[in-house]
Amino acid sequence: MSNMKIIALLSACKTRWLRWPKKIRILTAVMAIALCAFTAWGSWSWQQLDSVLLKGNSRLYTVAKGAKAKDVLVELAAEPVSPFWSVVWLKLHPELSQIKAGTYKIEKGWNVKHALLVFVSGKEAVFSVTLIEGQRIEDWLLALSKSPYLEQPLTPDDLNSLRSEFNIEQENIEGWFLPETYSYTVGSTSRDILRRAHNEMKGYLEKNWKNRDKSVPYDSPYEALIMASIIEKETGKVDERPRIASVFVNRLNKKMKLQTDPTVIYGVKDRYDGNIRRRDLEDDNPYNTYVIDGLPPTPIAMPGKAAIKAALHPDKTNYLYFVAKGGGAHKFSTSLAEHNNAVRRYVLEQ
Template sequence: MIKKITIFLALAAMIAATGYGYITKQVEQYVTQPLQIEQDQIFTLKSGTSFNRVLAQLTEQGWIESNDVSRLVRRLHPELTQLKAGTYLLQPGLNLTQTLELLKSGKEHQFAITFLEGSTFKEWREALVGASHLEHELTGLSEADIAVKLGLEHEKLEGLLLAETYHYTFGTSDLDILKRASSKLQQVLNIQWEKRQDKLPLKTPYEALILASIIEKETAVEEERERVASVFVNRLNKRMRLQTDPTVIYGMGDKYDGNIRKKDLRTPTPYNTYTISGLPPTPIAMPGEASIEAALNPESSKYLYFVASGTGGHVFSKSLAEHNRAVRAYLKQLRSKK
């Protein structure tokens, strides 16, 4: 009798071991299955979501195959269950285990938004509206309202935000981005203002931003910035009008159609430096750090004029006669290309 019981128990143990081995194998096959995605996918794990619900969500998306053994993953792989809320980037080639390890790591995907040097606040608002996974707190607010929320004394935000690329995670707001851009601009401006040349015709850091914005719009050639800055500084020192086209364009607003005509140069606006003396009342664009540095540390020169060279840069002149010759050469080059 004892022998029969022993045999029975042995058989039962064998069956149990075989069953356990089969189930374990099924679970391993389940957790090592590759994600069925052909391109990057964004997955948001909300706070309070259970482990089993995460598996269900991945199944509902069609990214993994369903299996009844999914409920056993928690027991056989407890190390995969401590997931952290966040938004993650799932890439082709990941399997389920690697996906769960990513969700466990808390390494959220960083989104990015880029603001180009020389862009305007209007363009920034459009970019923020179109940015993915941003919370929108600026909707319905005027520019002056936003300035108040940023703690700025100027109602116009042109020039008060540093143009560069900003990374952010899911749940970040558009206001958060602007606060960072405002803070970074102030940091850069403070550093450059302390390093500024002596006897510049700039009374305040804000005036430096105005000049920097004009430099930003006048040239994208890195090695020209300090020389362009010198032209404007020289003209300010001589009380000459700046006569720079980007200020005319900015003053025209929506009336600008891509062309500047002689009547536009003669039409007064608060920004038209052909009709006003000194700097315009505000910056005309968002400057980058290089243009701010150039405005406060211009090249030492006697240049008073510059015109496009036709090859991507500019020709600089010390006298009006030299400048007129450069203009004629530029116009001749343009006509030859037609």
């Protein structure tokens, strides 16, 4: 369109405008100004929402089930935001509307948009608890009770219900849970963690039982689990575990008593005060391997993966004895005379 035509069109519009009644002209002008102001304010408002920061410091924030993104946005914003323009802004950013219920970690300095993206992802705040190999179930219950945001702590009085819930045949559930670091979210329970640990143990034990050294003298995976718990308590050195296992396997094959102190300690329970006395070695309980033949009736601790592998794949040796020689290591012997010399050297003469 040429300049002359544009000028003519504007002149015609002006002429028509001037023919309107004065009140209509004023009202139209006011409405036009208001529309422009409203549009400008709206544009500024939703552009501001792209960068408005969260209020408060880093913390956990829970998105309730059924919560609306617009309400969460208004609640979290560090400065007042218009509920109306929040809705408009979310219409322009539909990817931010599908927030998921859960508890999330939000950081100081984040903007609201970042937080909503996290809520949409469903990646809740994650915590962890480490269940340590060689400990007893009572130790684990205590560790779980002290873990932050883990609900429904358990006590030893709950062990029977756990046994029933997890379909554990043995009356004593010791050993039936795999030591690992387990992650969880807010709202998880101690039972949830133990259920996972039990399933992990069942799966790991079954898999490794199938691949075991077929010469090991166990009649069932459970007997291997018992042996693994003894190995776990006897040494913390991973490279020694297959050798420790060989000693116990050799003794079982020769119908010798295992004579392992950790089983004695487990059998006398709270009576143990840090020293094993003669009365403990002679105590007639099913865990005292100085008295009973073969394995004790249940595991005496929670064995880890390395101990289970050692129980199922012991070294091939002629060792029948071992004694601690310091630094976590052991002296291994094939005869009682050799063992007694080692005891004198590493224990009695210290």
